[in-house]
């Protein structure tokens with residue numbers, strides 16, 4: 110179809126200069142650890158890329174992941190690219206609704222069988238009645254949509270690892286996409302929300318090179334999730350010196366000291382926040398004075414309080430310890446009393462047999 | 464459940480429960496067994512005072528043994544002091560203790576934590592070196608070696624986690640918490656109970672000897 114828009118055409122029509130686009134490509138290429146010289150070729154391939162068929166499924170989610178991509182104040186290349194690819198089916202963004210929307214999805218699945226991408230945000234409840242779209246349960250829709258997909262990209266922690274719907278006590282018996290779909294390549298782009306550049310980076314690589322990025326043991330692209338935030342944190346010298354903010358408004362907090370004691374989970378969190386940053390590179394949570402909550406890690410909601418430091422145990426209070434000490438003391442006293450009695454008895458017996 | 468979640472959750476919780484119950488059981492179980500008072504007339508009017516003094520005076524070997532025990536005494540002191548300071552002095556440990564008890568105190572700077580941890584580990588190595596070199600002096604049992612390993616592991620893993628070397632931090636932290644959990648659970652049922660017994664055993668022998676007028 111010669112009239113089908115290309116990404117280059119779309120970007121030009123939105124006033125994105127070639128220079129800005131090349132910059133995006135070289136940033137993406139270097140982030141994805143692709144060879145430096147690939148940026149122009151990538152720009153070429155991307156700008157003439159045809160709109161790939163993407164089916165975006167939203168299950169138990171809060172739309173924050175979509176917002177993260179689309180709500181940047183000046184439309185970024187990330188969000189434009191997202192608009193470019195996501196037109197086939199997206200509950201939140203598509204104009205169609207009801208039957209028409211579901212038909213669009215079925216049509217896309219049919220026309221592009223084996224080639225389309227499925228993007229998922231939100232977790233899937235095993236109690237199927239808990240979340241349905243057009244009368245179809247999330248579980249059924251996921252299975253159907255993935256049956257002929259080329260690959261699945263999980264956008265956000267909920268689809269990647271279950272996220273907040275799966276947090277204890279998990280009332281809907283929510284699971285991650287990977288718990289259900291076993292026979293398709295899956296890329297997890299976790300985060301609550303995930304970094305927009307990480308989402309588009311994965312898609313850009315897929316569009317230009319035709320392959321998915323290298324993943325870590327949690328299924329995340331190494332390029333974005335390979336680095337520990339604490340290792341990249343500009344407050345690290347304060348951590349190393351042992352200078353910690355004790356509250357959010359004490360002198361240490363004003364001086365920008367380390368937030369470890371205020372619950373910063375970055376030492377166990379892997380994400381690109383500290384170097385790519387948010388809002389077009391303006392800042393990231395730690396820079397604004399709040400510890401990392403480790404949102405790119407599985408089950409981060411259940412890892413103890415957001416303001417409890419990593420060093421603390423995660424087992425409620427110490428009540429059982431006190432009870433255990435009392436029980437131990439009782440058993441100890443009992444054993445000692447028995448031993449004494451036995452001693453007396455033995456002594457008496459020896460006495461009596463004399 | 465990841466290794467770290469297991470370590471920070473059920474593992475350390477169970478270990479602390481075993482430790483609390485175990486220490487109470489052993490302390491009460493033994494202390495209730497104390498003998499009755501010695502009814503004979505004490506040979507020394509200050510016997511009781513001198514007896515209790517032993518708790519402190521035995522903290523250093525008497526003059527006759529200074530040379531032969533110097534290595535052991537000095538290195539063991541280094542080990543105990545460094546370990547105690549690390550256990551009570553660095554931020555993550557204080558955070559942990561605060562979460563259980565509500566108590567908190569100022570922490571040591573991190574570089575001192577690393578230095579003390581290294582010192583503790585080095586002295587522990589020096590002690591096992593001598594134990595291995597002089598079997599006749601120490602007359603070791605299997606328990607001695609097992610205890611050494613169980614004490615050395617939290618030190619080693621803790622130092623690596625704290626200094627951010629080796630595997631990823633969450634792995635090191637999990638290993639550190641797991642090895643500490645092992646230490647906690649093992650402690651009441653091993654020679655590590657000397658952390659409590661030393662007071663009672665010194666006082667007991669001090670009192671017994673003082674009562675009989677033995678100069679100690």
Ligand code: SF4
Nearest residue numbers: 339342367368373375
């Ligand atoms: S603020 Fe967080 S990430 Fe930064 S040094 Fe402190 S603990 Fe590490």
Ligand code: SF4
Nearest residue numbers: 380382401402403404
């Ligand atoms: S700093 Fe931590 S909690 Fe915040 S967005 Fe990044 S990974 Fe998530």
